[in-house]
Structures are given as C-alpha cells and as structure tokens.
Amino acid sequence: MERLLVPGGGRTYPVLVGTGLLDELGAILAREGISGRMAVFADEAVYALFGERMRKALPEASFATVPAGEAAKTIREAERLWGILAEGGFGRRDVAISVGGGATSDLVGFVAATYHRGMPVVHVPTTLLSQVDASVGGKTAIDHPLAKNLVGAFHAPHLVVADLDTLGTLPARERWCGLAEVVKAALIADADLVALLEERLEALAQGEAVLLEPVVARAIRIKAEVVAADEFDHGRRQVLNFGHTLGHALETATGFDRLRHGEAVVLGMRAAVHLSRRLGRLDSKEAERVLALLTRFPLPDVVLPSPEAVLCASRRDKKGAGAFVTIGPIGEARVEVVEDALLFDALETLYEGAANR
Numbered sequence: 001m002e003r004l005l006v007p008g009g010g011r012t013y014p015v016l017v018g019t020g021l022l023d024e025l026g027a028i029l030a031r032e033g034i035s036g037r038m039a040v041f042a043d044e045a046v047y048a049l050f051g052e053r054m055r056k057a058l059p060e061a062s063f064a065t066v067p068a069g070e071a072a073k074t075i076r077e078a079e080r081l082w083g084i085l086a087e088g089g090f091g092r093r094d095v096a097i098s099v100g101g102g103a104t105s106d107l108v109g110f111v112a113a114t115y116h117r118g119m120p121v122v123h124v125p126t127t128l129l130s131q132v133d134a135s136v137g138g139k140t141a142i143d144h145p146l147a148k149n150l151v152g153a154f155h156a157p158h159l160v161v162a163d164l165d166t167l168g169t170l171p172a173r174e175r176w177c178g179l180a181e182v183v184k185a186a187l188i189a190d191a192d193l194v195a196l197l198e199e200r201l202e203a204l205a206q207g208e209a210v211l212l213e214p215v216v217a218r219a220i221r222i223k224a225e226v227v228a229a230d231e232f233d234h235g236r237r238q239v240l241n242f243g244h245t246l247g248h249a250l251e252t253a254t255g256f257d258r259l260r261h262g263e264a265v266v267l268g269m270r271a272a273v274h275l276s277r278r279l280g281r282l283d284s285k286e287a288e289r290v291l292a293l294l295t296r297f298p299l300p301d302v303v304l305p306s307p308e309a310v311l312c313a314s315r316r317d318k319k320g321a322g323a324f325v326t327i328g329p330i331g332e333a334r335v336e337v338v339e340d341a342l343l344f345d346a347l348e349t350l351y352e353g354a355a356n357r
Contacts, residue, residue, distance in 0.1 A: 002217045006224040008138040008156025008231060015136055015224075017217050019209050021163035022050060025057040025124065029095075032159050034122060036094040037061075039085055041108045043068050043100025046126050049169055054099065062088055066100070070256045072107045073142040075151070081111045085119075092116040095158070101127035101174075102134030102261065106149070109140030113155030122159045126166040128178020128212070129262055132185065132219040135160050137227050137240075143256065147316045148248045154232055162216065164209035175207050176297055177262025180243075182215060184269060185222040187290065188239050191331030193218055198293055239333040242325040243269030246347065249314035253305035266297045267304075267350060272326060275338065275346040281328025290330065291353075307347035311340055 001018030014032060021028065029035075038061040040054065045068045047054075055063065064084050066072045085096070096119055098108035105123045112121035123135035141152025167175065179201065186193035196215070197204070204211055223240065230237035247268030251259055259267075270291060277287040304310075324338040 002213065004217060004220055004224060006136055006156075006160075006220070007228045011156075013156060013158055013160070015160040015162065015220055017131070017162045017164065017213060017220065019163065019165045019213075021161050022124070022166065023053055023057055025054065025161060026059075028161060029058075029122070029159070034095060034120070034158055036120070037088075037090060038095045038097055039064070039088065039090055040097045040099060041066050041081060041104065041111075042098075043072070043104045043126070046100045046104075046166075050099070050126070050166070058097075061097070066104060066107060069101070069103050070143060070148075070261075072103045073149075075142060077107060078111050078114075078142055081108070082115055085111070085115050090115075090119070092119045095120045095122060097122045097124060098135075099124040099126060100130070101125065102130040105130055105135045106139075106141050106152070109138075109155050109157070110142055110152055113140050113153040118155065120158045121155065122161070123157050124161045124163070126163070127170060128167055128175055128207075128216070129181050130178075131162040131164075131167075132178060132216055133181040133223065135162070136220055136223050138231065139233075146252070147313070148251050148256070150316075156231075164212055164216065167207045167209065167212065170207060172205065173260065173298075174262075175205050177260045179205055180262035180265045180269075180297065182219045183293065184240075184242050184265065185219040187269070187327050187330060188242050188325070188333035189222045189226070189331060190218065191329075194290075194293070194330055198289075201293070201296055235335075238323055238335045239325055241323075242327060242333055243267075243272055245314055245324055246271050246310060246343070249310045250304070252313040252316075253309045254302065258302045259300065263297075263299050266294055266299065270294050270353065271343075271346040271350040272324070274349040275324070275342060276326040276328050278342065278345065279326060279336075279338075281326045281334070282330075283328075286328065286330055290327075295353075304351060307344050307351070310347055311343060314343070
C-alpha cells in the first residue's frame with residue numbers, strides 16, 4: 001500500500017492506494033484518527049456490488065445511495081442528502097463518506113462543504129478516474145444545465161482510500177475514461193510516465209491492480225504537487241485543466257449523456273495538441289507522438305456538436321474564462337490566453353481527424 005500526503009484546507013490529508021482496503025475501512029478510519037457518526041453515500045451501482053462488505057466494515061454507519069454518474073450532480077440530489085443528514089441528526093463533527101466515482105465524490109463533497117457550513121468528508125473512489133483525479137484536490141461541485149460543475153466549493157477531504165480491487169468490476173469504457181486523466185497528468189508534468197503509457201496503455205486498461213498501483217500513485221503525486229503550489233486554482237493549478245476547457249464544453253453541448261467525462265477530455269486534449277502545435281509549443285514530431293497515444297483511446301460513435309456550439313459552452317464554463325492550457329515540450333504545460341479563432345480552428349482540425357478514423 002502507498003500512503004501519499006496531499007495539502008488541503010490548511011493541513012495535509014492522506015491518500016491510501018492499495019488492494020483489500022475496502023474490507024479494512026473501519027480500521028483505517030480509526031487508525032487515521034477519524035471518528036464521529038458516519039453517513040455513507042454510495043453510488044447505487046457500487047452499493048449493489050460492495051454494500052454488504054461496506055456494512056460489515058462500518059457496522060455503525062448510516063447508508064444511503066445516490067444515482068450513478070452525472071445524474072447525481074444536481075441541486076435536487078444535494079437537497080435530498082442535506083435532508084438525510086438533518087433528519088439523522090448529523091452535526092459538523094460527524095463524517096460524510098462518498099463511495100463511487102467522480103460524480104459521487106463531487107456531490108458528497110459539495111454536500112459536506114455546505115452542510116452546517118462544513119463537515120468532514122472521506123472519499124472512497126471506486127473508479128480509476130476518481131482515484132487519480134476527482135477525489136483528490138478538494139474541488140466539489142454540482143452541474144447546471146448551462147455548464148458542468150458550475151456550482152461548487154473547495155472542501156478538502158480528511159482521507160482518501162483508493163482500493164484498486166474495485167477497478168476490476170468496472171466496464172472497460174470506465175477504465176479507459178480513468179486512463180484519460182492519467183495521460184493528462186503525464187503530458188503536463190512527467191515525460192517518463194508518457195513513455196510508460198505508450199508502452200503499456202492497453203495492458204493498464206485491463207484494470208490489473210499490480211500494474212495500476214504505481215501508475216495511480218504517480219498520477220496522484222503529480223496532482224498533489226500542483227495543488228500544493230496553488231490550492232485554490234488562481235494560477236499554476238490551472239494546468240490540470242489540460243483538455244478540460246473544450247472537454248467540459250463538449251460534455252455540456254452534448255447534454256451530459258453522449259460522452260463520458262474521460263472521453264470528452266481525450267477529445268479536448270487532441271484539440272489542445274493541435275493548438276499547441278499551431279502556437280509552436282510542440283514541434284510536429286512531438287505532436288504526432290501525443291496524437292498517436294490519444295487516438296488509441298476508444299471513443300463512442302456520436303455526432304459531435306458544431307464548433308460554434310462548443311465554443312459557446314466553453315465561454316460559460318469556469319475553465320474557459322480566458323485561459324487555455326497548452327503543452328510543449330511533452331511533460332510541460334502553460335496557461336495562456338487564446339483567441340476564439342484559434343480554438344475554432346483546433347476544433348475543426350479535431351473533427352476532421354475524428355471523421356477520418
């Protein structure tokens with residue numbers, strides 16, 4: 001097991017990465033000094049798989065389920081969870097625990113941030129995407145019809161427990177979505193990790209814990225180092241948005257139901273590579289190398305919205321407020337202002353490439 005420390009909320013919190021952790025959750029919480037009454041909110045699909053084991057590990061906890069995926073990230077769901085906490089008599093010294101993917105940690109983190117003006121939260125991420133990205137860093141949010149993650153708060157968890165055994169139950173599509181965030185981390189900060197991913201991408205997509213543990217830990221370290229420099233996203237942390245400016249816009253413009261987050265980020269990264277090449281940040285050989293890696297990701301056969309619709313959605317998204325992340329050379333990233341005309345050209349180039357696949 002790896003134990004990583006991430007800064008947040010004026011302290012550091014541990015992120016545990018290993019196998020067999022779900023069954024030891026009660027002992028882990030006690031060992032990490034986390035006490036109080038516990039309200040567990042689990043993705044309904046995850047609860048169907050692991051609910052009995054979680055109840056055995058946390059026999060005194062209260063349990064409730066939330067919808068799977070982005071359907072959970074609504075003000076209506078947040079209001080329902082606030083009601084569960086209030087009716088159960090939970091206070092600000094008690095603990096909310098999320099069990100599921102990134103949407104679950106976003107929702108439960110937001111509820112914990114706002115209930116009684118803040119209560120502790122523990123994340124138990126069960127998808128690769130949430131283990132390497134969503135559960136780490138303290139960002140919480142719910143969606144609005146006009147933009148993804150439009151309403152949220154910074155609320156660092158007290159603990160993250162990433163049990164790699166849970167990844168074996170994921171559909172292949174979800175594992176690929178998680179690998180998109182691993183690739184993002186590598187492209188912005190770790191050229192050696194890019195080389196490893198080029199060599200073992202398909203093997204990692206199989207979800208074997210022994211292969212994933214060092215890669216997951218490495219991606220988390222990258223995020224921890226960036227967050228340590230800029231917890232509240234005023235500067236350096238924005239490099240973590242590589243591929244997300246247009247990725248979030250694609251999710252919004254497709255109604256949150258045609259593209260998974262990781263798939264949209266892959267498309268966003270491909271567009272960002274075209275733009276990085278156009279701006280001279282990447283040379284042609286590096287750009288071809290990155291695009292070769294990104295085109296190995298399987299994507300659904302969907303009709304993408306027009307470039308105009310994507311740009312319109314990007315203007316409303318918090319990640320599109322005048323800043324865009326480019327890379328170059330591989331393993332380095334920068335945030336810069338990019339004109340809409342260049343973004344439009346990058347989208348058109350992306351669409352032409354997608355049509356020729």
